[in-house]
Amino acid sequence: MKRRQLLLGAVGLMASTALVAGCGSTPAATPTPAQDPTGNITFWSSMAGMDKVAEAFNASQDNIKVTFETVPNGASGGYAKLSTAITAGNGPDVATIEYPQLPQFVSNGQLQPLDGLIDKAATVDKLSEETKGLVQFGDQTYALPYDAAPMIMWYRKDMLDKAGVGVPKTWDEFEEAGKLIKAVAPEAHLASFNPNEAALTAALSWQAGAKWFGTEGDNWKVGVNDAATQKVATYWQKLIDEKIVKVQQSFSDEWSADLASGAVVGVLGANWSATGIQKRTEASGQKGQWIAAEVPNWGTPADAFYGGSSFNITKSSKNPAAAAKFIEYLATNPDAIKARGNTGSAFLAFPGLTPVAQKAFDASYFGNDIYQVFDKAYGTITPGWQWGPNWDITNTALKDAYGKLTSSGKVRDAVETAQTATVAGLKQNGLSVKE
Template sequence: MRSPLFSRRRSLRAGAAIAAATLCGSLLAACGGDQDDVPGADGKPVTLTFWGWAKGTQEVVADFNASHPDVRVTFEEIPSGNAGGYAKITNAVKAGNAPDVFNIEYPQLPDFVSQGAVQDISSLVDDSLKGKYLPQAAGLTALGGRTWALPLDVAPQTFFYRKDLFRKAGITVPRTWDEFRDAAKKLKTAQPKTRIATFFPDDPTTFQAMAWQNGARWFTAEDDAWKVNLKGPETGKAADYWQKMVDDDLVQVQPSFSQQWTASLQKGETAGYLGASWGAGVLKANLGSAPGMDGNWAVAPMPTWDGQPASGMLGGTTFAVSKDSKKARAAVEFATWATTTPEGMKARIDSGTSSSYPAATALLPVAKKAFDTKFYGGQDIYGLYAEAAESIKPGWTWGPVMGVTNGSLKDSFGKVAGKTGTIQDALTTAQQATLDEFKNRGLKVAP
């Protein structure tokens, strides 16, 4: 008998495959590419250029270089995707000077593939390698029956909170979104300057994960066309909820990972963070040296609408090879080492800044052992991540123009922060911008 998790994974994989089929016409130009580099064949190491921003990457590159004399990786840290990294990569691809390999999050991969910015690496990724990754992660890197990237992590939603501030306000960890709102009210009453969490006006991916968690499906592939629906009832419910949380001043409204946001956490003016598995490393890195933080933070399952476990995915990173690279074999060798070996995962987690939940399931014990949980009072956070990963809702597919979709949402969410627009307005605008971009790219849209 197949487990519920197997069924969820199969559904996720099938959805990605069906969606990818509608991209095939625009993907053909991106297929193949020279793959004739052989590390060390001429007596000299192959030198790769690599751009990324994921925490712990510098340490991963250093350990790889120390143990691989035939391949040398030159790493350049760039801003995160939403902070300008994707624009930098796109411009470099257009100019013909892109790095050999770069990080792309799952939501943006179909966009990069549809624009022919990355190579088809199917011939370099056999079934044995694919089998090392969680199916829901591998499925998000396989489009049109081809493999376009290697997955690093899975990013189920989780809720980080200050135990001491919750205790002081007399509130317990909320299991439902109704309880979350009640807790927010109590916290504001007990500590008028403190809010339970933050609405990020510059980061639509957090809201997307909320819609995903509620069963929304923004993009659905049908035959040779796409259905686009950013205005369904599941998304609307999440939008109305967060609009009221903002209107009633129950959450902070601050840019994601900004100095303002970090200072608010340090001062105890923000008591929680609605993030994902990688967020534990972010909080620890930003707050670990601040007084009164060690041992006072904890991790809980994401609140849900009915109290039953459910999660979307917030982010998650892949390694992709740029379209013009002549060093695909070496690039895949590096990406494979970084994503599937104990040494690669240990180097990342040992940095003290990363709490990645590995897409390669065999590495979970390595990550769990390497991450120092003192900041979280010794809590078994990876056990909680595993449960959250089990609860990822099936059926979500990322669309092929997420750069435009997210750009529109980001612009409009700024109006939510300024009280000149609503989340529903932002979704309406983003829906139209998305449909317009489909037309521009010649992608068919189902009625």
């Protein structure tokens, strides 16, 4: 059973997933693009600087004109707006969708496959297997990836030095470092546990070898509470109980104040965290004190993606050939990266683009070569992860359960709750699910 076939079963495009499998469904034919597509297309994105990229594309040729519109990010209703517009037939030609949400748009039949529209040899074939896995379903490609965001640990190196510890290589060393820091700075926490970031729990579990979603025969297999995730949950609960980490909302006023004051001296984030850390700490004279490091592991170097977006052609596009030409530019052309300018410490999926973005970002605030760390982390992404057909269900259930962590709640109870809610929600959507 191919994942695309199971996804299509979710929205009743076939009578059931079993029927999809039984009839050996073949992908619908996609149009062959014109040699030089022409016409007008629209582009929706919440990503900063994409208006400048659209302008640069328009200036680079005369055949296609892109009209850009800024939309809210997903957490602020951007995906709801996009879904409604596509369903009504007046969505954009090109949209930006993050990796966890991508399968949901595919399952709803709201995106066009790119096969036959893009130059596969010049785009998809050059990607790593891990990034391909985020945008391909079965035999078809539904997006071109933009960034590939490895999970990164950021530390106040001066506080590690004060405690007499090096950069933790394993999670056991991380716990020990947290204890030693508290011994010299009792009010300090080595990091935060962010209940509003369910995707970070997914990344930590992914790194540990978890497989939250997969397929087995005609069924979706769901393991939000699998053994690897339970290990991660038990570990972080221990850190919370020992007050090595502080439970707080990421990007909140409290979190920002704690970074500035030194109440929190580490950030579990991704490559893109650099800008936020600098913004929150530079007024406190912390330049040169923060460093990037590979995330501690369970005994073998390993990592996962935390964040990242893709470019897609929506079902409502009337000019998919022109849209395909534009997303090739967005995802693979150095000129697009230059046009976007300095929008942070980007790490891009297509080979050769990260150095272009790196030139636009001043990383001198940090005490080490952060891009060298990004490169190493990217090389250890744990293979085999796939997102499920409706991330909203799992995301909401996990965040709601985490709301109890400051009282009587436990991390492990939260992942059990999320497992139950995910299975029930997918079944309600008409999917065949196996735990």
